[in-house]
Amino acid sequence: MSIRPSTLAFEDVRVGDQLPELVVPLTRTTIIATAIASRDYQDVHHDPVLARERGSKDIFMNILSTNGLVGRFVTDWSGPGGVLTEVRIRLGVPNYADDTMTLTGSVSARDGAAGEDGRGEVEVTVRGTNSLGDHVTGTVVLRLPSKTAAPR
Amino acid sequence: MSAGTGGTERSGSTERAGSPDSTDSPDYEAALQAFAGVSGGPGHQAPDPVNVPMIRHWVEAMGDENPVYLDDDAAREAGFPGIVAPPTMLQAWIMRGLKVSREVEAARAAGAPSGDSPSDRVMALLDEGGYTSVVATNCDQRYLRPLVPGDRLSVESVIESVSPPKTTGLGVGRFLTNRLDFTDQHGELVATMRFRILKFRPRQPTGADDGTRTEPQEAVAPPAPEEAPGRPLRPRPALTQDNRFFFEGTRRGELLIQRCADCGTLRHPPRPACGACRSFAWDTVRSSGRGSVYSFVVNHHPQVPAFDYPLTVALVELEEGTRLVANVAGFAPGEMVIGAPVRASFEAFDDELTLPVFRPDGDGERHPDPDGHPDLDGHRVEPAPAQPRSE
Numbered sequence: 001m002s003i004r005p006s007t008l009a010f011e012d013v014r015v016g017d018q019l020p021e022l023v024v025p026l027t028r029t030t031i032i033a034t035a036i037a038s039r040d041y042q043d044v045h046h047d048p049v050l051a052r053e054r055g056s057k058d059i060f061m062n063i064l065s066t067n068g069l070v071g072r073f074v075t076d077w078s079g080p081g082g083v084l085t086e087v088r089i090r091l092g093v094p095n096y097a098d099d100t101m102t103l104t105g106s107v108s109a110r111d112g113a114a115g116e117d118g119r120g121e122v123e124v125t126v127r128g129t130n131s132l133g134d135h136v137t138g139t140v141v142l143r144l145p146s147k148t149a150a151p152r
Numbered sequence: 153m154s155a156g157t158g159g160t161e162r163s164g165s166t167e168r169a170g171s172p173d174s175t176d177s178p179d180y181e182a183a184l185q186a187f188a189g190v191s192g193g194p195g196h197q198a199p200d201p202v203n204v205p206m207i208r209h210w211v212e213a214m215g216d217e218n219p220v221y222l223d224d225d226a227a228r229e230a231g232f233p234g235i236v237a238p239p240t241m242l243q244a245w246i247m248r249g250l251k252v253s254r255e256v257e258a259a260r261a262a263g264a265p266s267g268d269s270p271s272d273r274v275m276a277l278l279d280e281g282g283y284t285s286v287v288a289t290n291c292d293q294r295y296l297r298p299l300v301p302g303d304r305l306s307v308e309s310v311i312e313s314v315s316p317p318k319t320t321g322l323g324v325g326r327f328l329t330n331r332l333d334f335t336d337q338h339g340e341l342v343a344t345m346r347f348r349i350l351k352f353r354p355r356q357p358t359g360a361d362d363g364t365r366t367e368p369q370e371a372v373a374p375p376a377p378e379e380a381p382g383r384p385l386r387p388r389p390a391l392t393q394d395n396r397f398f399f400e401g402t403r404r405g406e407l408l409i410q411r412c413a414d415c416g417t418l419r420h421p422p423r424p425a426c427g428a429c430r431s432f433a434w435d436t437v438r439s440s441g442r443g444s445v446y447s448f449v450v451n452h453h454p455q456v457p458a459f460d461y462p463l464t465v466a467l468v469e470l471e472e473g474t475r476l477v478a479n480v481a482g483f484a485p486g487e488m489v490i491g492a493p494v495r496a497s498f499e500a501f502d503d504e505l506t507l508p509v510f511r512p513d514g515d516g517e518r519h520p521d522p523d524g525h526p527d528l529d530g531h532r533v534e535p536a537p538a539q540p541r542s543e
Contacts, residue, residue: 002217003216003217003218003219007230007231014413014433014434014435015397015434015435015436016393016397016434016435016436018393024215030213030215033209033212033213034213034214036209036213037206037209037210037212037213037214037244038210038241038243038244038247039244039247039248039249039250040247041249041250041253042253063288063291064240064241064243064244065213065214067240067243067291067293068210068213068214068216068238068240068241069214070240071216071238071239071240072214072215072216072218072238072240075216075218076216076217076218079230080218080219080220080226080227080229080230081220081230081231081232083231083298084239084240084295085294085295085296086292086293086294086295087239087240087292087293088290088291088292088293089290089291089292090289090290091287091288091289091290091291106393106396108396108397108400109397109400109404125396125400145231
């Protein structure tokens with residue numbers, strides 16, 4: 001899916017709200033392009049022969065890219081004005097090439113009211129699974145603009 | 153690991169035979185603990201300032217269509233001063249890149265000794281202790297402000313902690329937590345990152361005879377830390393979309409009750425629809441944690457190794473009106489009665505599982521001072537915080 005065009009208002013979020021699922025095909029192009037975009041040149045992220053030599057079954061996604069996709073998953077839902085303040089992830093099985101990762105999530109907590117910056121804090125719980133199990137589980141904290149507060 | 157420095161993930165160490173269950177000496181423990189709080193080594197500056205071309209590579213690779221990363225007008229409309237960098241790109245700015253990766257690889261191939269920074273030395277010391285394999289387990293990033301083109305980051309690392317030996321799904325290991333502090337061109341802290349790895353003794357040593365190396369890699373398998381080596385973990389709750397909030401709340405020390413968003417009726421255990429008005433809309437309220445014992449059972453048999461016996465399981469009626477099943481502690485044997493006032497505390501059974509445990513509430517008539525007696529099994533117990541969580 002693509003990103004929500006205008007930002008979700010803090011008041012419109014409720015604990016338990018589900019985020020739209022994000023399905024990420026783990027093509028070699030994606031694994032390699034994301035590794036290189038994060039300036040990570042370790043061979044296990046781009047060279048299948050060396051990856052197997054080192055005991056992996058194939059090339060696999062690097063951690064920075066997992067962070068990037070978790071961030072994208074949350075801002076796709078929030079819209080452009082969602083400000084991420086924390087991304088806390090726990091790593092599980094690798095994202096090997098030719099697999100698919102599906103990101104799901106829901107709102108796990110919400111501030112009672114917006115702060116002085118005209119934004120309110122929302123916490124989202126995230127899980128990314130592939131055919132081997134959980135690749136990533138974690139929590140993302142973001143600030144969403146309030147309808148009532150003046151600053152946007 | 154690929155944290156920051158690039159190319160340092162593989163230690164290339166060889167496996168050593170040895171009992172995975174052997175206990176480390178006090179001297180070894182002390183030598184390890186001496187690294188806690190020590191700078192990991194000299195920091196370094198990002199090779200380039202935050203810039204749009206690198207952002208473009210990143211968002212295209214991630215498939216991220218958020219316009220605030222490339223379009224000034226869209227960024228201003230969304231409340232930013234102009235283009236901002238994707239927050240999760242934090243570490244990319246300080247990666248050293250291919251040139252350094254090649255140099256490190258060449259040095260390793262030539263058999264050069266590894267570096268002498270505290271980070272290098274603590275890793276070498278863990279290798280010496282037989283903790284030769286490594287897996288990344290956690291990465292926690294906190295962003296204090298959005299980064300904008302022109303920002304020039306610097307990073308410094310601190311070795312925060314080295315855990316005692318833990319039995320995990322991968323073998324006995326120690327968690328090593330490093331913190332990276334990111335500052336901008338004015339010396340202001342703009343982000344922090346905690347990166348935790350598990351250095352472990354593999355359960356089934358591989359490559360002992362055939363000369364092959366067991367290469368550490370990122371994210372091999374989810375390690376499962378246990379409270380005490382050899383002791384099984386408590387069963388995990390089956391998390392669903394409906395009940396997840398409850399267990400996430402207990403991890404923060406909050407007892408949450410599901411509430412119908414339309415008619416306000418409270419319900420527990422969590423379920424999708426309101427029994428009073430059939431609405432699917434719900435939110436949560438935080439319980440005071442006070443209540444009374446509605447019913448209870450003391451379980452003696454059969455005994456499951458993850459629990460301590462006799463095991464008192466109570467149906468507690470909260471003062472908000474809902475009831476929940478939970479463990480009770482702090483009552484002397486035989487003193488537990490129906491109607492006893494209790495109050496929730498939160499007990500961390502392992503790194504993942506924190507559950508409410510109810511204890512006597514109020515004064516003297518029952519067990520006067522639970523703190524004066526060992527808990528069920530000596531786990532850390534924290535009283536319920538009096539105030540809502542603040543970030």
